[in-house]
Amino acid sequence: MSEADAPAFRYTAALANEIEKRWQDYWSAHGTFHAPNPVGPLSDPSHPRSGAPKKFVLDMFPYPSGAGLHVGHPLGFIGTDVFARFQRMAGHNVLHTMGFDAFGLPAEQYAVQTGTHPRVTTEQNVERYRAQLRMLGLGHDERRSVATTDVGFYRWTQWIFLQVFNSWYDEAAGKARPIAELEAQYADGTRATPDGRDWADLSASDRRAVINEHRLAYASDAPVNWCPGLGTVLANEEVTADGRSERGNFPVFKANLRQWMMRITAYTDRLIDDLDTLDWPEPIKMMQRNWIGRSYGAHVDFVSDAGPITVFTTRPDTLFGATYMVLAPEHELVDSLVPAAWPEGTHSVWTGGHASPAEAVSAYRAFAAGKSEVERQADAKEKTGVFTGAYATNPVDGRQVPVFIADYVLAGYGTGAIMAVPGQDERDWEFAEVFELPIIRTVQPPAGWAGKAYTGEGPAVNSGMLDGLGIAEAKKKMIAWLEAEGHGSGATTYRLRDWLFSRQRYWGEPFPVVYAVTADGDVDNQPIPLPDSMLPLELPEVADFSPKTFDPDDADTVPETPLSRNREWVEVELDLGDGLKRYVRETNTMPQWAGSCWYQLRYIDPTNEQAFVDPANEAYWVGPYPDMASGGTDLYVGGVEHAVLHLLYARFWHKVLFDLGHVSSFEPYHRLFNQGYIQAYAYTDDRGVYVPAEEVTEDPAGVYQWHGEKVGREYGKMGKSLKNVVTPDEMCEQYGADTFRVYEMSMGPLEVSRPWETRAVVGAQRFLQRVWRAVVAEETGDLVVVDEPADDATRRLLHRTIAGTREDMSELRFNTAIAKLIELTNAVTKAGRTPREVAEPLVLMVAPFAPHIAEELWSKLGHEGSLTYADFPEADPALLVQDTVTYPVQINGKLRGKIDIPADTTEAAVREAALAAVADSLAGRAPKKVIVIPGRMVSVVV
RNA sequence: GUCGCGGUAGCCCAACCGGCAGAGGCGCGGAGCUCAAACCUCCGUCGUUGCGGGUUCGAGUCCCGCCCGCGACACCA
Known part of the structure; x- marks a missing residue:
């Protein structure tokens, strides 16, 4: 598209980009999306939403992968941003931010491929993601963004691990309790030791062995899933039905190895029963029930x-x-x-x-x-x-x-x-x-x-x-x-087994656990927790952070932990309360799922050094409320693939924290929403080789061609190897972020997967251009809004649009909300003049979808500052009722006539008018039955 | 095999509690604007609601049976 001779103030990609950059700078300079906490450094009594009803809107945080984002990735992020922006305008204090799930196999494998330290590549990738997310205009409170790899974050992951480790499940009470209370029971004899001896007669190591049997985190020798090709053991949930690793598709073997387990089986009943308190899609609940298998x-x-x-x-x-x-x-x-x-x-x-x-x-x-x-x-x-x-x-x-x-x-x-x-x-x-x-x-x-x-x-x-x-x-x-x-x-x-929690990897949280070394140099195998004061236990530098992997089919191999390669870190002298002694550290690391089990709690209080979250802040943001007994986030959006992994593990950790009194909510995520995926067509030539999808054309006969050669089409994922990747960067450059956002939200319902179609993006751009032109003269940049009142029909349409849009927004039906806004815009365009009483609400309603252009128009309309906290328009109920109604008149189910009649006409009068209207069709036949559905239609049976 | 979700115009999708099949977008055709075009504006286009039966005055919607697509689980006692 040539923009050379376009009017100076046309809403082109170039103008959009200029506006977008300017407003993004404004938002970050003004901390527009900072959400005030009740207490602590992030509280702000002067904030317009301080103390207002809260909404905690959460996305499943991404791996910052080296490949960057394609247009499919931000679909859910844009959806939550639209919802969050709407809720801010509707009077809520909205917490919305974005963190990074940066530990784990993918980050490490990328680092191994590129030969750089995982921390370096991870930080680069996080920066790249942050820049891409900013470009999309997402209204995140950036003060709350965390990465699971931040030492200040995983210090608390380790702390929570110790909480789990230092507790046991009291079947009688139906909840976890501190391990000290179990020790007390043994000590005072209310609970007998396994072999009947007196507690006082047991050695320290024996006591530890007795107690360790009950801990919610425990090390045990048991058959586990050993994956030589990845060089690590895996949880049951990470192994496919045909016995291969979900990641990498390597064979998995059963091997007896000493590994860390989480006693998730203690929570089976609560994990099933509490699903009833959650507003989750039924298929996900069912998958969890099936997986637990009671x-x-x-x-x-x-x-x-x-x-x-x-x-x-x-x-x-x-x-x-x-x-x-x-x-x-x-x-x-x-x-x-x-x-x-x-x-x-x-x-x-x-x-x-x-x-x-x-x-x-x-x-x-x-x-x-x-x-x-x-x-x-x-x-x-x-x-x-x-x-x-x-x-x-x-x-x-x-x-x-x-x-x-x-x-x-x-x-x-x-x-x-x-x-x-x-x-x-x-x-x-x-x-x-x-x-x-x-x-x-x-x-x-x-x-x-x-x-x-x-x-x-x-x-x-x-x-x-x-x-x-x-x-x-x-x-x-x-x-x-x-x-x-x-x-x-x-x-x-139950089908559910305990959760295998250790991995033989470098890029994960170290376990805050040591083992005693006896005088003759033997290592006692009873784990001893480090005290909180020794946290964080930082990941040491090792010369070689690569996992030790093996021939994928060689079952006769044993894992080797990368951390064991650094003997200086492993062998330590510590004073754990009984003087300086020799210990060795645990060299396994935690699985990727650890950080994601609780990250949303850290969003609430990211700077707190005293606690992982302040109770007052926790209670406000995710505590139980009358309409939400479980507590938890108000909205959680992500893909269905985490149905029995992350979502099960996180619920388990949250319940332990609840039992121990650290959180007031007993579920982490109250409302869950699964967004669909954006998929794409890929094309292959007759050798089966992928050709660049953007260069493929379709001839009128429906044949796909690439450089004159006939190619075949297939439908599926977007990916580099399929040569069909479209990036948000390209879309922002060619159309602007607002257009991209509107397009993604208007393609269909958020939960439905749909194909990407670049050529259809122009529809969203045309819509925004019409909105722009309704307010601004393209040639001069002047305001064209008139201060005369709107005509009755336009005003009624406006209020119907407001009512419909509000409803659609809270139900996340963004596609139909956008359709209504387009309809209103088209009506204004057709009228050729825009009364201010229509322009202002239109701009405000467009704002959640296309925030940059809306901010720009809002200020052109003469308002100071950002519209982020402007009130979302409210419909006047009086303008929603129709004064005349058109009744279709059916005879034996076939449409035979129509009548226009005042809305308050009595049923009998409607019947009269209807029969009169179809008198010709009746041709003298006597109606057997006449059914009048008030406000709807008339049905005549002869 | 079992369970879940879906199937509406050439394509993506609307349609509340059963009430005129069409909100919106793409594409396509035409007109206006233009020296001409692009852009823009306006008008138009398109249907056996996957198939078969049932209930009903009336079915895309409810019930029964099938077909197709996607996903999950898969000897779970």
Whole structure:
């Protein structure tokens, strides 16, 4: 577009850029978006919103990646900015800022690639992000911006870790309590020590061992997810269903390693139940419920020669149909169950052709262990297993049932053992068919049931005392019987496991933990917390910060922590209250999720040196309110990909902090909103090579061409390798930030993913140009607004627009709000003159979307300073009611006429007028029925 | 396979509690402005609401069955 001969004051990209730069400078010079705290250095009683009702608007903070932003990234950021700006104008004190999730694998991998220290690259990337965000005109309180890598920030991450470490979960009280209260219970004898000795008789190390068993953060030897290709262990949530790392897609192996865990399982019920207090999208709540996986049922003991085998079942009502048992191949009782020889007459399909049970079991274990996760799942349909040679007793009727091992039973869920009820379980049925095991139906299927296992509702049959009962009553009765007879008890199990919290990486928070070194140089493996006074424990410089990675497929490797390479840092002499002694430091670091578990709390009080957040500031910004019992942020916008990672971990930490009295809210994020993604087309030539998307043209026949060559189109992500990246920088340069913002907000609802289309951006620019021209003469730059009143129709449209826009804004329906503003602008444009009573509210309503042009027009309209805290227009209810209504008149559902009639006409009169209007169509037929929907329509039935 | 979300004009999307299928944008066509064009303004264009059935005076909207797309989970006892 040539701008050379454009009028001097046309709203072109060049003018937009000049205005935008000027107002961004103004905002930062005036601290326009500073939100006042109730107390502390960030309080400001003179602020126009000091003490006003608050809104805490939060974005999921980004990794400052080296690649910078493309147009998809800021979608949510712009959405929250629009919302925040609207809420400021609507009278709220709005906290909105942006921090950086700068620890973790991506930042480190980028640093490794470029050979520079992660701190250097991280800080560069953060600066670049800040500049890009500023260019978009986001109204952030920059005083509150933090990066998780700031020493002043991670000092408090470490402090919170110590709070978690120094607490235990009191099941009786249903909450976490300080560990000192547990020690007191041991000391005064209210709680017995595990081996019955007196607390006073235990050594310091033994006491530590007893206490450490209860801590909410603990180190344990357990099977963990070891990823040689990344050189670190991973949490369950970071491993995909097919056993690979979510990041990098490397194979993950189970390995027994000593690692840090977080006792998130103590919070399973609260993490599920408190979802009901949250205003979150239902799919996200469901994903969390599924991930935690609570099931109600019973533990039942089946007696065997090797002792009782405890199974978990959700269907204790079907116990009479349990015809065999299955243990996971790695179940601990398997070895002691296996007899020396097959019992007399053992069915040949049960033995797998092996001469003895021991051989069969070890062969099957080798077979199962040799399968990858992918193969195991692919084979899920075909049941495999082998008889152990042992039998156990079904407690309800004393029947002897064979015990099998099979890989369809998972060691990690329930007790790793099941009672198999083929009549009511599809998997058990399949297994029973393969091994020719008996099948007893204990729930009567409906008449004509042709299927195999029946899992639906029905009366119990073949079940003695349960016969005739429905499933729920039968369960209840069976559990009562099991408990009375001592064969089992009601039980709840969960799929969720404790959270693996340590990583073998350099770029993460060091654990504020040491281990005692004994006189002869041995290291005691009981962790000892550092006192708060020794925080922060800073990351040391190491010569080589690269992770030690391995052949991705080599399971026989062990992780090496980069911090262990700096012996001077690792080996220390400290006085922890009993004189100067030798210790070694923990060399694992925390996972990326640590900082994001609580960063929003630091936004509230970023400069506080005494506490991670002042209670008064916490209570004001995220405390419980009558309409928000959980407390938490008022809005949290981010992608759906964190449904069971960040959002689960952060809720857990927040609840610990709540239990310990450090925060007054029991949930961190009250309202959650998932924004969609901006996607893009990519084009490949006939070799399958990507060609630059911006150079592709579409001919009238709908064929895509690149330099005359026919190319194929695909739809998906925006990325460098796909050659379809569009950056906000380009858009700001070609159209201006305001146009870019309006375009992104008008493309569709915030939660919907949509394709990027650069050529459509011009629509947003035309809209802003019309707004501009409605106020300013393009040739002279003079104000063209007139001080005469608006005509009635325009005034009514204005007030309908105000009412509609207000409603849309609070529901985050920005696309329809913009449509209404465009409609109003088009009406003003058509009228050819702009009364001030329309211009001013229009500018104010446009402001959240296009703040720079709005500020500029607001000052041209004669106002001093920024419109940030100007009142958002209010509609006059009197102007919203129509004085005449157009009723469509239908005959048998078909539109046959219309009537215009005063709005206050009685229903009977409307009926009269309607019948008169369609008299021709009726042609004398008598209406059977006439339905008048007041204000809507008339429907005649003949 | 199970669960969730979605399918409206050439494209992106509106349509409250069931009430005239269209708010807005892109594209396309035409006119005005212009020496001419761009810009701008105005006018116009476009439909089996994924398919089939049901409820209703009336269905994009509610119910049942299917098809397609996206996402999550995937032997969870």
